[in-house]
Amino acid sequence: xxxxxxxLLNPGIRKMVQLLREAGFNTTDSGDGATHDxxxxxxxxxxxxxxxxxxxxxxxxxxxxxxxxxxxxxxIPQSEEDAESFPFIEANxxxxxxxxxxxxxNILDKDLTLLTTSGVN
Numbered sequence: 001x002x003x004x005x006x007x008l009l010n011p012g013i014r015k016m017v018q019l020l021r022e023a024g025f026n027t028t029d030s031g032d033g034a035t036h037d038x039x040x041x042x043x044x045x046x047x048x049x050x051x052x053x054x055x056x057x058x059x060x061x062x063x064x065x066x067x068x069x070x071x072x073x074x075x076i077p078q079s080e081e082d083a084e085s086f087p088f089i090e091a092n093x094x095x096x097x098x099x100x101x102x103x104x105x106n107i108l109d110k111d112l113t114l115l116t117t118s119g120v121n
Contacts, residue, residue, distance in 0.1 A: 001026045010035040013045055015109040023066050025059070026050045028101075032108060044084070049102040053093060056100045060091035063102055071113030087111070 004021065006014045012032030020027050029048040031041040051059040064074065067087075077083035090103045 010037070010041075012108045012110070013047065015112060016045075016104075016107060017047055019066070019070065019112065020047060020049060020063070020104075023062075025063060025102075044106055045108050047104045047107075049104065051091075051100045051102055053098055053100045056091050056093055056102070060089055060102050063104060064089055067104070067107065067112075072107055072111055 001021065001024075004017070004027075006018055009017055009030060010032035012034055013030045017027050017030050026049060027047055028050050029046075031038075031046055033041075033043055033045040035041070049059075049063065067089075068074070072087055074087055074089070075082075077086050085106060087107045088105050090105070091100070092103065093100045
């Protein structure tokens with residue numbers, strides 16, 4: 001995993017990315033949904049994480065466990081509006097190029113309420 005200068009990331013997602021990377025997850029893209037420095041920035045907060053195909057489900061579960069330990073909840077959306085705003089985790093696999101990505105959405109630094117046990121400030 002390459003070193004990352006967190007100051008170059010959108011300000012609302014820096015701690016989230018740092019938390020994931022310090023836990024050993026290879027983040028590849030992120031955005032806070034508010035800062036639109038790049039044309040490719042999404043309208044909602046997100047972090048993309050590259051994972052090994054053989055451990056896709058296990059890694060997605062580990063990411064959920066980490067985020068839950070930091071105060072994030074994952075309620076089941078009851079409407080389309082909920083689905084657009086509730087925190088979520090998706091795990092995707094492309095058999096064409098054997099590429100796996102875990103996509104974490106709608107979670108900002110401010111949603112990580114229990115950061116005292118990690119080195120993230």
